[in-house]
Amino acid sequence: MIDPRIEEVLESLYESEVEQGRPSPLDAAAEPVRLACEAGLTAACGGGLRLTEPGRAAARDVVRRHRLAERLLVDVLDVAREDVEEDACQFEHIIRRGLDEKICRLLGHPRMCPHGKPIPAGLCCQSARADAIREVRPLAEGPIGGEGVVAYLSTRQRRDIQKLMAMGILPGSRIRLIRRFPSYVFQVGYGQFTADESLAAVIYVHWKEDANRERGAGGGGNRES
Ligand SMILES: [Zn+2]
Numbered sequence: 001m002i003d004p005r006i007e008e009v010l011e012s013l014y015e016s017e018v019e020q021g022r023p024s025p026l027d028a029a030a031e032p033v034r035l036a037c038e039a040g041l042t043a044a045c046g047g048g049l050r051l052t053e054p055g056r057a058a059a060r061d062v063v064r065r066h067r068l069a070e071r072l073l074v075d076v077l078d079v080a081r082e083d084v085e086e087d088a089c090q091f092e093h094i095i096r097r098g099l100d101e102k103i104c105r106l107l108g109h110p111r112m113c114p115h116g117k118p119i120p121a122g123l124c125c126q127s128a129r130a131d132a133i134r135e136v137r138p139l140a141e142g143p144i145g146g147e148g149v150v151a152y153l154s155t156r157q158r159r160d161i162q163k164l165m166a167m168g169i170l171p172g173s174r175i176r177l178i179r180r181f182p183s184y185v186f187q188v189g190y191g192q193f194t195a196d197e198s199l200a201a202v203i204y205v206h207w208k209e210d211a212n213r214e215r216g217a218g219g220g221g222n223r224e225s
């Protein structure tokens with residue numbers, strides 16, 4: 001595992017060099033930068049600093065873990081978006097390779113962090129995309145008639161949790177959205193239930209792929225009628 005101080009350097013360089021295409025604002029004389037150079041991850045260039053090839057791969061990995069940690073904190077652990085930055089910084093160092101894939105799968109291979117920055121794709125995302133992603137989105141955003149499996153509940157409100165449990169909604173439950181208006185109507189097992197928007201927003205569902213297709217994701221073949 002790379003020294004967390006070096007990881008911070010890599011992350012900053014990835015954002016400036018790879019994503020924004022501008023020179024790094026880092027001080028080349030700072031201790032962590034020197035360490036990154038010694039590790040062969042960065043190199044001095046024209047008074048500035050750039051990522052070496054292994055440095056770029058390592059940096060991509062750090063950024064991926066950071067943004068996945070943000071998604072996990074906001075979507076599953078219900079941390080406010082404003083508070084997420086600092087927690088995610090500590091979290092990213094803990095998430096090792098292998099665990100990032102598990103988190104990525106749990107979250108449905110998200111493409112964006114809560115701030116709208118792209119999450120570099122992992123191997124898990126590539127294979128998930130190849131066999132049509134099963135996207136995770138809240139029930140409130142699901143397609144009418146769409147079916148899926150509850151992935152997780154993003155709430156710490158005891159009232160919400162009690163209501164959801166009373167309806168038998170737990171991770172792994174099969175769920176189908178029937179109606180969205182005037183309130184959300186859905187089926188779980190043999191029962192039909194209603195929920196208001198705030199409750200429907202905390203139920204995250206792994207939608208089946210045909211549910212994605214309904215939104216115009218394309219299913220091959222031009223059919224004319
Ligand atoms: Zn972010």
Ligand SMILES: [Zn+2]
Binds near residue numbers: 101104109110126
């Ligand atoms: Zn993935």
